Amino acid sequence: MACEEYEKLIPAYLDGELSKEQKGRLEKHLSECSHCSEELLKFKKLKEVTEEMKFVEPPEEAWRRYWTGVYNRLERGTGWILTSIGAIILIFYGIWRSLQGLIQDPHLTLLVKIGILALAGGLTVLLVSVIREKIFTYKKERYKEVVR
Amino acid sequence: MPDSDEKLMLRAKEGDMAAFELLVKRYMKKAYFLLLGFTGDPEGSLDLSQEGFVKVFKSLKRFNPQYRFYPWFYKILKNLALNHLRSRKRETDISNPIPDSSYNPEIIRERNERKDAVWKAIWELDPGEREIIILKHFQGLSYKEIAQTLDRPLGTVMSRLFYARKKLKEKVERWL
Numbered sequence: 001m002a003c004e005e006y007e008k009l010i011p012a013y014l015d016g017e018l019s020k021e022q023k024g025r026l027e028k029h030l031s032e033c034s035h036c037s038e039e040l041l042k043f044k045k046l047k048e049v050t051e052e053m054k055f056v057e058p059p060e061e062a063w064r065r066y067w068t069g070v071y072n073r074l075e076r077g078t079g080w081i082l083t084s085i086g087a088i089i090l091i092f093y094g095i096w097r098s099l100q101g102l103i104q105d106p107h108l109t110l111l112v113k114i115g116i117l118a119l120a121g122g123l124t125v126l127l128v129s130v131i132r133e134k135i136f137t138y139k140k141e142r143y144k145e146v147v148r
Numbered sequence: 149m150p151d152s153d154e155k156l157m158l159r160a161k162e163g164d165m166a167a168f169e170l171l172v173k174r175y176m177k178k179a180y181f182l183l184l185g186f187t188g189d190p191e192g193s194l195d196l197s198q199e200g201f202v203k204v205f206k207s208l209k210r211f212n213p214q215y216r217f218y219p220w221f222y223k224i225l226k227n228l229a230l231n232h233l234r235s236r237k238r239e240t241d242i243s244n245p246i247p248d249s250s251y252n253p254e255i256i257r258e259r260n261e262r263k264d265a266v267w268k269a270i271w272e273l274d275p276g277e278r279e280i281i282i283l284k285h286f287q288g289l290s291y292k293e294i295a296q297t298l299d300r301p302l303g304t305v306m307s308r309l310f311y312a313r314k315k316l317k318e319k320v321e322r323w324l
């Protein structure tokens with residue numbers, strides 16, 4: 001086996017991830033090869049450096065409030081769905097009431113009536129969705145200010 | 149002995165909120181640090197990781213207890229990170245001519261010149277190489293766990309890690 005092949009085993013050797021047999025072979029080679037021994041030292045140093053690197057932790061407070069944050073999101077999801085459904089029903093009812101005369105007009109064909117209702121329904125959904133987005137981005141902006 | 153992740157998932161699937169809470173607390177730091185490693189964005193990662201748990205909750209019904217939790221969760225988090233990076237790239241394209249703002253040396257604890265150099269070198273690796281370095285060094289996974297997470301054979305993990313570290317070693321040679 002050439003040095004190149006042994007070199008590939010070095011990082012796994014340092015991680016303690018080689019099989020007994022691979023480990024034995026590599027150790028024997030290292031005892032005879034100064035090039036690979038030098039590589040071993042460099043990989044070892046690199047491992048030490050990467051191991052002492054850690055990410056900055058957020059404030060302890062963030063972990064304490066973490067579960068509540070997740071829970072609120074779950075609840076908020078359901079909250080938004082219910083609010084949206086409620087708003088859509090009520091707004092649609094309002095539009096329907098104000099168009100009732102038109103819809104019950106016997107001179108209009110069924111197709112036109114269906115068209116009016118679809119238009120009203122579509123507008124209602126769009127309206128609710130835009131309002132919801134506005135509230136959501138407004139809240140996000142405020143949150144950003146608090147954090148910074 | 150504490151319940152396994154998979155057992156907690158099963159209990160949560162049956163509506164046990166306390167089990168889900170345990171799972172969230174068990175994985176919140178790991179999820180946060182994984183997203184931080186991918187995005188370099190501390191504030192965003194806290195937000196995204198919570199979003200990740202919401203996604204877990206919403207797909208509890210689809211969770212198959214024959215599979216392990218972490219690899220499944222990992223896919224969810226990775227997708228969130230990629231979407232976050234994509235949307236932030238679009239934002240910077242419009243308002244800011246600096247191409248990549250995601251490299252952030254300030255997320256490393258007790259910074260010094262050497263650590264900055266190493267983190268920069270890790271950041272400059274190919275995405276697949278950076279991913280495996282993060283899994284090994286910042287998530288502390290074993291080769292077997294990495295293989296399960298990435299759904300790759302053990303030999304592939306070993307050689308990918310070798311090439312990533314070799315490249316890293318050459319980039320930071322003067323600091324070793």
Ligand SMILES: [Zn+2]
Pocket residue numbers: 002003006029033034035036037
């Ligand atoms: Zn050799």
